[in-house]
Each structure stands twice: as C-alpha cells, then as structure tokens.
Amino acid sequence: MSTAPAGPATTEGRIARLGYPVAGVASVVAVWALASGLGLVAPEALPGPLAVLAAIPQLLGDGEFLPELGDTLWTWLVSLVLTTVVAVPVGLAVGSVPAAQRATMVAVNAFRSVPSSALIPIGILIFGLGITMKVALAVYAIAWPILISTLYGVASTEPMRIDAGRSMRWPWWRRQVFVVLPSALPQIATGIRIAASVALVVVVSTELLGASTGAGVVLVSYQQGLRPDVVYAGVLLLAAMGAIVYALLAGLERRLFTWVPHV
Amino acid sequence: MSSPAAVADPAAPTGGPAAGGPGPARPPRWRRALTTLADGWLLLALLVVWEVWARADPSLFFPPLTKVLGEFGSVYLTSDPSTLFLSAGFWDNAGVSLARFLQGWLGAIVVGVAAGLALGRSRVLSRMYDPIVRFFMSMPKVALLPVAVQIFGVTDAMNVFLIFLGTVWIILVNTADGIAGVDESWVRSGRSLRLSRFALFTRVLLPAAAPRILAGIRVSVGTALILMIVSELYATTSGLGYQIVYAERTFAYLEMWAGLVLVALIGIALNGAMSAVERRLLRWERRTGLADL
Numbered sequence: 031m032s033t034a035p036a037g038p039a040t041t042e043g044r045i046a047r048l049g050y051p052v053a054g055v056a057s058v059v060a061v062w063a064l065a066s067g068l069g070l071v072a073p074e075a076l077p078g079p080l081a082v083l084a085a086i087p088q089l090l091g092d093g094e095f096l097p098e099l100g101d102t103l104w105t106w107l108v109s110l111v112l113t114t115v116v117a118v119p120v121g122l123a124v125g126s127v128p129a130a131q132r133a134t135m136v137a138v139n140a141f142r143s144v145p146s147s148a149l150i151p152i153g154i155l156i157f158g159l160g161i162t163m164k165v166a167l168a169v170y171a172i173a174w175p176i177l178i179s180t181l182y183g184v185a186s187t188e189p190m191r192i193d194a195g196r197s198m199r200w201p202w203w204r205r206q207v208f209v210v211l212p213s214a215l216p217q218i219a220t221g222i223r224i225a226a227s228v229a230l231v232v233v234v235s236t237e238l239l240g241a242s243t244g245a246g247v248v249l250v251s252y253q254q255g256l257r258p259d260v261v262y263a264g265v266l267l268l269a270a271m272g273a274i275v276y277a278l279l280a281g282l283e284r285r286l287f288t289w290v291p292h293v
Numbered sequence: 294m295s296s297p298a299a300v301a302d303p304a305a306p307t308g309g310p311a312a313g314g315p316g317p318a319r320p321p322r323w324r325r326a327l328t329t330l331a332d333g334w335l336l337l338a339l340l341v342v343w344e345v346w347a348r349a350d351p352s353l354f355f356p357p358l359t360k361v362l363g364e365f366g367s368v369y370l371t372s373d374p375s376t377l378f379l380s381a382g383f384w385d386n387a388g389v390s391l392a393r394f395l396q397g398w399l400g401a402i403v404v405g406v407a408a409g410l411a412l413g414r415s416r417v418l419s420r421m422y423d424p425i426v427r428f429f430m431s432m433p434k435v436a437l438l439p440v441a442v443q444i445f446g447v448t449d450a451m452n453v454f455l456i457f458l459g460t461v462w463i464i465l466v467n468t469a470d471g472i473a474g475v476d477e478s479w480v481r482s483g484r485s486l487r488l489s490r491f492a493l494f495t496r497v498l499l500p501a502a503a504p505r506i507l508a509g510i511r512v513s514v515g516t517a518l519i520l521m522i523v524s525e526l527y528a529t530t531s532g533l534g535y536q537i538v539y540a541e542r543t544f545a546y547l548e549m550w551a552g553l554v555l556v557a558l559i560g561i562a563l564n565g566a567m568s569a570v571e572r573r574l575l576r577w578e579r580r581t582g583l584a585d586l
Contacts, residue, residue, distance in 0.1 A: 046420075054421030075444040132328075133335035140336050143560040145518035148534065148553050150526060151541040155354045171519075224512075227431065231516075234433045235523045246436065253439035261440050269432030276431050 077259040085263035095248050095264065102245040103271065105161055105233050109168035110226060117173050118218055121180025122206050125214075135181065142174030146232055150239050159242040164233055171232045172225035179221025183214025219283045226279060230272055356547055365551040387559065390521055390532040393449055397456025398517045402510060405461045409468025410494065413502070419469060426466060434459040435523055442528050452524040452532075459520040460513035467509025471502030504578060507571045514567050518560050533559070 059079050065071050066078035073081075089095045124134045149167055157163035187210050195205040237246025245268060252260040340358055347357035369383040379387075412419040412426075438455060445451035475498055483497045499506070525534025533556050540549035 050417060050420035051424045054418075055424055057421070058425050072444075075440075130335070132332040136329065136332045137336040137339060139564070140557075140561055142515070143564040144553075144557040145515070145522045145560050147519045147522040147526065148537060148556040150523075151537055151549060152354070152553065155541065155546070227433075228516075230433045231435050231519065235435045235519075238435065238438055239523070239526055249436060250439055253443065258440060258443060265432065265436045265440070268436050269428055272431035272433060273427060 074256070074258055077262060081259045082262045082266065085257070085259040086267065089252075089260050089263045089267070095245065095267075098243060098248050099245045099267070099271070101161075101243045102230075102233055102237065102268075105164045105168065105244065106226075106229055108161075109165045109172065109229050109233070110222070112165065113169050113172050113176055113225065113229075114222060117176040118180050121177050121218075122184060122210060122214070125181050125184030126202070126206060126210065131181065131185070134177075138174050138177055138181075142178070146171035146228075147235055150236055153236070154240055159240055161243070164236045164241055164244070167236055168229045168232045172229045175225045175228065176218070176221045179217045179224075180214060183217030183221075184210055186217065187213040216283075216287055219279075219287065223276065223279050223283075226275060227272065230268075234268070353546055356550055360547060361550040361554055364547040365554045368548060368551050369555055383555070386531065386533050386536045387555065389449075390525065390534070391559070393452040393532070394456060394517055394521045396449075397453040397521075398460055398513065400453070400457045401461035401464055401513065401517075404457075405464030405509070405513075406468050406506060408461075409465045409506070410472055410498070412465070413469040413472025414498075419473070426462060426469075429462045430466060435520065438524060438527050441524070447528050447530065452521060452529065455524045456517045456520050460517045463513050463516065464506070464509045467505045467512075468502065471505030472498055474505070475501045504575055507574060511564075511567050511571060514563055515560075518556075518563065522556060 062076075063079050066073065066076055077085075124130045146167060149170060153163045153167045157166055191209050191213065192205055195209045200208070233244065234246045237244035238250055241247065245264065249261050249264045252264065344358045347355050369380050412422060434455065437458065441451045441455050445454060479497055479501060480493065483493045488496060521532075522534040522537075525532040526538050529535045533552060537549055537552040537556070540546070540552055
C-alpha cells in the first residue's frame with residue numbers, strides 16, 4: 031500500500047497517523063460485531079469478534095497448537111532457505127548464458143503454471159505424510175518465482191558494469207559474485223518475499239489435506255469438533271505470524287540492501 | 294519505465310522509440326513464434342529425463358510420461374470433433390472447475406479494482422484500511438478452508454468464496470499502488486479539459502495504472518488455480534481436484550497423473566492467455582529482453 035509521508039511530529043500528525051488506522055480497523059470490527067450480533071450470519075459460520083478473541087488464549091493454552099505452529103514455521107523456513115540456496119545460484123549461472131536464458135524461461139513458465147496444490151496427492155504417495163512431503167511440495171511451488179526473479183535481476187544488470195569487470199580481467203565467477211549478484215539482489219529479495227507467502231499457503235494446504243503435523247492439522251481437528259471460534263482464532267494467529275515474518279523480511283531487505291534507492 | 298504519456302495522446306510525437314509501435318529491430322511474428330518454439334528444448338529435455346527415469350526405476354507411483362499421456366488421451370480425448378475432440382470426462386470436470394475459477398476470480402477483479410481505485414485515490418481511506426489489507430495479504434487464505442466448508446457446505450459457493458477471498462487482496466493492493474502512483478499533473482490536465490469523473494477514471498487513471506493492475510491480476514491467476522484445486526481436493530464431489538483425489542483413493546495412479554497433466558495444461562493455457570491479454574493491452578509499453586517472452 032502507498033504509505034503517506036509521515037506527518038509532522040506534532041500531536042496533530044500523531045493523531046492522524048494513529049487515528050486513521052485505528053478507525054479503519056474499528057470500523058471493520060464493528061461491522062463484524064454487528065453482523066454476528068444481529069444474527070445476519072449464523073454463529074457457527076462466523077462467531078462474533080469477542081468469541082474469537084476469547085478463543086485465542088484457549089488455543090494458545092491447549093499445549094498442542096504452539097508446537098504444531100512451530101512445526102509449520104520450521105517447515106516453511108526450511109523450504110525457503112533450501113530453495114533460495116539452490117535456485118539463486120542456478121539463476122545466476124543460467125542468467126549468464128544467453129542461449130540458456132530463454133530456454134530456461136520457457137521451461138520455468140511451463141512448470142510454474144502447474145498449480146502446485148494439484149501435486150499434493152502425488153507428493154503424499156511418494157513422500158508420505160511427514161515433513162519431507164511438505165518441504166518437497168513447498169519447494170516445487172516457490173522454486174519458480176525465485177528462479178524467475180533471479181533471472182530478471184540478472185538481466186537487469188547494467189552491461190557497462192560487467193564490461194568494467196571484464197576489463198579488469200575478473201574471472202567469470204568473480205563477475206557473477208561481485209557485479210551481477212549485487213545488482214540482482216533487490217529483485218531476488220522481492221522474489222523471496224513473494225515465495226514466502228506462497229510457501230506458507232502450500233504448507234498449510236498439505237496440513238489440511240493429510241500431513242501428520244502442523245497448525246493446519248490442529249485447525250481441522252477443531253473444525254471437526256465444531257469449534258469455529260477456535261478455528262478463526264487459529265487463522266488470526268497464522269495471519270499474525272505471516273505478517274510478522276513479512277515485516278521481518280522487508281526490514282531485513284531495507285537494512286541489507288542499502289545501495290538500493292527506496293521509494 | 295513505460296511512457297504513459299502515450300496513453301493520453303498516442304498521436305503525440307514522443308521521444309521513446311517504442312511509443313508508436315514495434316521497433317524496427319523486431320522480427321516478424323512467425324519468426325518470433327519459431328524462436329520461442331526452439332527455446333523449448335530445455336523443457337523437452339526435462340520431459341525426456343522424466344520418461345527415462347521412470348522407465349529405469351519403475352514405480353507404481355511414478356509412471357513414465359508416455360504412459361501418462363496415453364491414459365490422458367483415453368480419458369480426456371475423443372475423436373468427436375463436435376466436442377472439440379474433448380471427452381465428456383473433460384467437459385464434466387474441467388467445466389465445473391473452470392466455472393468456479395471464473396466466478397471467484399472475475400468477482401475478485403471487479404471488487405479488487407473498484408476498492409483499489411477508492412484506496413488509491415483517497416489518502417484517508419488508504420490510511421484507514423492499510424492494516425486490514427496488510428492483514429489479509431499475509432493471511433494464508435487456505436486456512437479458511439475448514440470454515441468455508443462449514444459456512445457453505447460442500448457446494449460450488451465454497452470453492453468460489455475461497456478463490457475470491459484468496460485473490461481479491463493482491464489485485465486490490467496493485468490497483469491502489471498503481472492509482473496512487475499516477476502522475477498528479479495528468480489528473481490535473483484531465484480536470485482542466487473538463488473530463489467528467491467517470492472519464493477521468495476510464496481515460497486517465499485506469500490506463501496509467503494498467504501495468505500494475507494487470508501485474509496483480511496475472512499473479513492472481515496462479516493463486517486462484519492453487520485455491521481452486523486445494524478446495525476441490527479438500528471437499529467436493531466434482532471437478533479437476535476431485536478427479537485427482539478420487540483416482541488416488543481408488544489406486545488408479547495412471548489416472549491420477551493424467552488428471553495432473555490436464556490441470557497442468559489448463560494452468561499453462563490460462564497463464565498463456567493472460568500474458569497474451571496483458572501484452573495486447575499494454576502494447577504501448579516498451580518491453581525488452583526477458584519481459585518480451
């Protein structure tokens with residue numbers, strides 16, 4: 031979202047900065063409360079905000095959800111790191127060979143068009159219900175966006191800089207690491223941020239569809255126990271987790287890539 | 294960057310070489326199509342690897358590509374031209390799935406672009422609802438699947454709801470960003486020409502923000518497909534995802550792979566169509582290198 035420039039550090043500016051978001055959130059919660067309070071939606075479909083809020087401590091306290099949430103988070107992290115470590119060097123290598131570049135794009139465009147969720151039944155057959163299956167499917171889903179953004183990043187390198195490296199007789203790997211990689215990093219980071227949200231969706235999907243561990247498994251069991259308030263509370267917590275990780279990634283990006291002008 | 298001045302007045306002599314149309318260096322269309330075809334060698338090589346691997350290490354779960362394609366042909370293709378050579382099995386399952394996809398996705402485009410316009414034009418609204426949008430952006434929407442099943446039961450509405458909810462935010466954010474990034478002087482010029490509010494939106498704001506809006510819509514195609522399949526795997530009695538999971542449960546693994554091939558082809562076709570639409574709508578935008586693919 032476009033963030034408006036921060037107002038002057040006056041009380042008025044502070045009120046404007048805090049007041050608007052608070053009012054916005056309050057309006058949404060109010061509509062939610064009204065809809066459930068007036069019986070516009072059935073309570074088993076959408077419990078009121080208070081009921082969902084009250085279910086959060088219950089969910090956190092049941093001794094099962096937090097470890098499972100940790101499991102989901104761990105799977106997510108493993109697949110992100112694994113894919114990044116493999117896909118970025120591959121992208122850098124392929125990107126430096128013009129003949130391979132276009133062919134890779136064609137193959138990648140074909141593979142990424144396959145909805146990764148359709149592979150879940152096959153992944154379960156081949157890898158079972160454990161973490162291997164979850165990681166394998168998440169890696170399939172996010173390898174393509176990371177590879178594509180690496181290729182785009184490589185392609186956007188200023189040719190003059192590569193020539194400068196060449197004129198200094200830098201070997202191929204040195205040009206890749208010290209010229210191409212720094213120019214491509216902002217694009218790569220964008221790809222990783224997109225991949226992060228896709229990976230979470232895929233991991234949670236596998237948990238809904240049969241994986242033996244993870245936060246999604248807990249949500250399904252509460253759903254079957256007819257506790258929609260707890261399910262909503264779980265979804266809220268997952269979203270909060272996603273938002274925190276997203277903010278961390280964005281902050282890391284800003285801190286690490288100081289040479290990139292930020293708009 | 295694009296040269297959006299060309300949107301407001303395509304006849305104006307602009308400096309950009311690509312503003313008026315294809316540049317002089319662009320090869321003819323058939324030639325480009327041929328190059329793209331030749332660029333498929335890597336894809337072909339990977340498919341051959343699949344075939345060889347599966348034959349070298351036979352597994353019930355991982356059949357060779359040729360067998361999968363044979364099964365695909367016998368399940369989804371017929372020799373009847375009146376149904377476009379596609380069998381009833383195809384039309385029953387793909388038709389149901391695509392109808393769900395289109396309802397959810399088109400709904401998300403309409404709502405997302407409309408809400409994005411509002412948030413992009415109003416600083417107050419965008420400040421107010423920024424936290425909500427961010428929240429929904431970072432929420433793994435698929436986690437709502439159990440609830441969606443409870444609300445709607447095992448009906449099409451459940452799938453449509455999930456697809457809508459999963460794609461509307463990315464479209465909204467991109468639209469709002471695109472609209473907020475429109476040069477204010479163009480809006481002022483439009484106003485000074487006494488364009489009506491409606492004309493201002495359709496003639497100035499939407500075209501100028503179109504690259505961002507279409508980028509969001511393009512990303513949403515992939516997400517919508519993922520959610521369409523997940524929701525059909527989870528609970529339905531028809532559709533492509535159901536076809537796959539049913540084959541799995543009845544140990545018809547070849548049929549399961551054939552279903553995957555069908556889903557893959559549909560995904561490739563939809564993404565290809567989307568890029569073609571994007572390229573057509575954004576022909577004024579200068580594209581070079583990989584973006585041209």
